[in-house]
Amino acid sequence: MRVTQSMVSSNSLRNISNSYNKLASLNNQVATGKKITKPSDDPVVAMKGMYFRSNLNSVEQYKRNLSELHLWMDNSEAGIEQATSGLERVRELSLQGKNDTNSEDERAAISKEISQIKDDLVNVANTKINGRYIFHGTDVSNPVVSSGSPPQVAANINDPSIDNYNVEVSQGITMKANISPSTFNQETFDVLQEIEDKMANNDTEGMDELLERLDNVINSINSERADLGAKSNRLEMVESRIDAQEVMANKVLSDNEDVDMELAITQLSVQESVHNAALSVGARLIQTSLIDFLR
Secondary structure, three states: OOOOHHHHHHHHHHHHHHHHHHHHHHHHHHHHOEOOOOHHHOHHHHHHHHHHHHHHHHHHHHHHHHHHHHHHHHHHHHHHHHHHHHHHHHHHHHHHHOOOOOOHHHHHHHHHHHHHHHHHHHHHHOOEEOOEEOOOOOOOOOOOEEOOOOOEEOOOOOOHHHOOOEEEEEOOEEEEOOOOHHHOOHHHHHHHHHHHHHHHOOOOOOHHHHHHHHHHHHHHHHHHHHHHHHHHHHHHHHHHHHHHHHHHHHHHHHHHHEOOHHHHHHHHHHHHHHHHHHHHHHHHHHHOOHHHHOO
């Protein structure tokens, strides 16, 4: 095959153009820190990146769900602690009030304090987080207790269908965020009301039975508190696992998309040298023709 001047010139220009493209690609890698800037640069890397990023987005969503669980459990624990403290105070006042050394005025004062504790317990039972009642299972739009004498608990607190407010913490795995809706049941407020009325009427008859019922209420709430503690421990283990998954997901995504900066800079420097050499040689070849030798 006869090699002509035009062939030499065309090849030189094509090679210089390819060199420009390589130089631009390496420059983009160094400037952006990414292997590709558009899917056509490397479809395989782009496809893997979509999958890895989707996985990372899922992990980040699970972390947001864990934050919601923490919010529910922390507020539930604080509410139960406040309720237990109030009930223990009622027990203390009841023991004090049934003593025969108390006067009618002293029992009236005890009745008023118990009434305040009862009202506070209503507020605890109706605790709202982000506009949702956290002690009413899945029926988060409605309060657990309505005011009255005694306060009236919602009729559905023992309905199994509202028992579990579940939050997804991993693919196919959920955790219950709430305590049992029946924690603040009608018996809780009935016994408080009866003790309050007894003290208001200066009546100590049947106080031992009321104290026994109050102890049952306290024990029931403490049982829920222990269960909540167990769930909190599990939540911490799940959170540790999700944190590890997030680190791994970020690493896989980085390995797929992020450029090895040291290697990219070295390759860019080499390509610049190659490109400059190609320009120098190309300039001499393209300028030289048969006319140059006929002068």
